Amino acid sequence: MKLIEPIVRFHAELQHIRRDLHAHPELCYEEKYTSDVVAQKLTEWGIPILRGLGVTGVVGIVKSGSSERAIGLRADLDALPMQELNSFPHCSKNAGKMHACGHDGHTAMLLGAAYYLSQHRNFDGTVYLIFQPAEEGGAGAKRMMDDGLFEKCPMQAVFGMHNWPGMAVGKFGVRPGAVLACSSEFEVIIKGNGAHAALPHNGIDPILIAVQIVQSWQAVITRNKNPIDAGVLSVTEFHAGSATNVIPDEATLRGTVRTFSLEVRNLIEQGMRDIAQNIAAAFGATVEFRFDYGYPPLINHPEETAFALGVMQSIVGAQNVNAQVAPSLGGEDFAYMLQEKPGCYVLIGNGEDEHREIGHGLGPCNLHNPSYDFNDDLLPIGATYWVRLAEAYLGRT
Numbered sequence: 001m002k003l004i005e006p007i008v009r010f011h012a013e014l015q016h017i018r019r020d021l022h023a024h025p026e027l028c029y030e031e032k033y034t035s036d037v038v039a040q041k042l043t044e045w046g047i048p049i050l051r052g053l054g055v056t057g058v059v060g061i062v063k064s065g066s067s068e069r070a071i072g073l074r075a076d077l078d079a080l081p082m083q084e085l086n087s088f089p090h091c092s093k094n095a096g097k098m099h100a101c102g103h104d105g106h107t108a109m110l111l112g113a114a115y116y117l118s119q120h121r122n123f124d125g126t127v128y129l130i131f132q133p134a135e136e137g138g139a140g141a142k143r144m145m146d147d148g149l150f151e152k153c154p155m156q157a158v159f160g161m162h163n164w165p166g167m168a169v170g171k172f173g174v175r176p177g178a179v180l181a182c183s184s185e186f187e188v189i190i191k192g193n194g195a196h197a198a199l200p201h202n203g204i205d206p207i208l209i210a211v212q213i214v215q216s217w218q219a220v221i222t223r224n225k226n227p228i229d230a231g232v233l234s235v236t237e238f239h240a241g242s243a244t245n246v247i248p249d250e251a252t253l254r255g256t257v258r259t260f261s262l263e264v265r266n267l268i269e270q271g272m273r274d275i276a277q278n279i280a281a282a283f284g285a286t287v288e289f290r291f292d293y294g295y296p297p298l299i300n301h302p303e304e305t306a307f308a309l310g311v312m313q314s315i316v317g318a319q320n321v322n323a324q325v326a327p328s329l330g331g332e333d334f335a336y337m338l339q340e341k342p343g344c345y346v347l348i349g350n351g352e353d354e355h356r357e358i359g360h361g362l363g364p365c366n367l368h369n370p371s372y373d374f375n376d377d378l379l380p381i382g383a384t385y386w387v388r389l390a391e392a393y394l395g396r397t
């Protein structure tokens, strides 16, 4: 592995920062301590900062030479609302909050790059170090963009990275196109007319209608959608009634739709709406149809993906980079940034638990698991990737 020596020598300090952040997890838009740590470190290293984008977001600005070109490197700051089961010294001190997605490590890796870039400006242009709040459901990436991120910090491309448990340390994964899904939620209320269970002809039974809607919706997946396109529709809640001898007024259906493209999502939404409304109408009932769009799908741009791939290969060797890593139906708000700017999101192996010491919980070291911990062995690898990516992108020509 070709790691950057000064970053390797800085490992203990980066680990200290990472564990301090792990001990002080904060939720969406409440990343006060975390953003203060980031701002203080960047300032200490002589890097000008911009604060307040996306409430608690911080952008570090490292310039060199005279080129107008610029690149954005993005890390996320926030933790999850869950109780940590680990008991090692750096476990969460904030009850009910935990860094179970490794954003503490993402922040530390980008700080490692910032430290090196501030001292060795081997590039021509500007590196924007984007520390983003509220990835876990708060759309912090979008909030920073709404607050003018790309106007105040004009850049040609933006890059992201996430640790990946189960992938060995020293390995990377990437793919062009869709990497993570768009995840929408729906709620449909079928409004019938209640009646005595023995006198159904006096009412409109919303349960019978809802059952037919649930069944017909799957035809949108198998008959309307191109079978080559991925798409899942799951009804996960069905609520109706309160007594064995009463036909209720209403039935409520809730669930989720996941796809890798907005076109397929829109097709599924339209099909669901048509089926719900028309089946209900056939029985004299009405529906209230709500479909909430979550994060868009995360789509890597082909050119920037090829570029990032070359950088990863130069650090860990071609045999340690999976250039066609399997996509996942998880979501990620970095997708918003990739809708506006070309760029690429890569996965960095978090290992198979070998980093776990005494004091870890008994559960698996998976993302969003209460026994998870970021693997500090990645800190110099991720930081080296960030630096080499920026240097290559803003190379002196």
Ligand SMILES: [Zn+2]
Pocket: 100, 101, 136, 367, 368
């Ligand atoms: Zn997460």
Ligand SMILES: [Zn+2]
Pocket: 101, 102, 103, 135, 162
């Ligand atoms: Zn995450």
